[in-house]
Amino acid sequence: MGYYYQHRLGFSFHCLQRIRERIPDFTNENDWIIKEKIIKMIDNSSDRIETTKNLYIKLDDNLKGNLYVVVxxxxxxxxxxxxxxPEKLLDIITRN
Structure with missing residues (x-):
């Protein structure tokens, strides 16, 4: 019997626009391909910052720009x- 794990994360339209703008490899990709790749990056990430309202998850280190997903x-x-x-991350940590 097969097992399929379904993520419980949704993607906003704004998020998909920002991914296309900030990650050049995803500019011309379909939404479902982008979602699969971002979910895989989130699963492989070990750098997470949690505040009262949001969860900040660092994407792949090979990406330019020190990108974080905001959930x-x-x-x-x-x-x-x-x-x-780093200054912004420190501000987020100390403020929350």
């Missing part, structure tokens, strides 16, 4: 993919 915890929705500077 709204209460809706399990990936809101955006954004570059994060």
């Amino acid at each position: 709204a915890k209460h809706t399990r929705l990936i809101v955006t993919v954004t570059p994060m500077r």
Whole structure:
């Protein structure tokens, strides 16, 4: 019998736009391919920062721009993919 694990994360339209803008390899990909690849990157990530409202998950180190996925915890929705500077990460950690 086969086993299929389904993620409980949703993707916002804004998130898909940002992925296409910030990751050049995904510019012309279909939505479902982008979702599969991002989910795989999230599964392989070991760098996560949790605040009261959001979960910040670092994407692949090979990507340019130190990109993080921002997940709204209460809706399990990936809101955006954004570059994060160390100062911004420190601010997020200390503020929450």
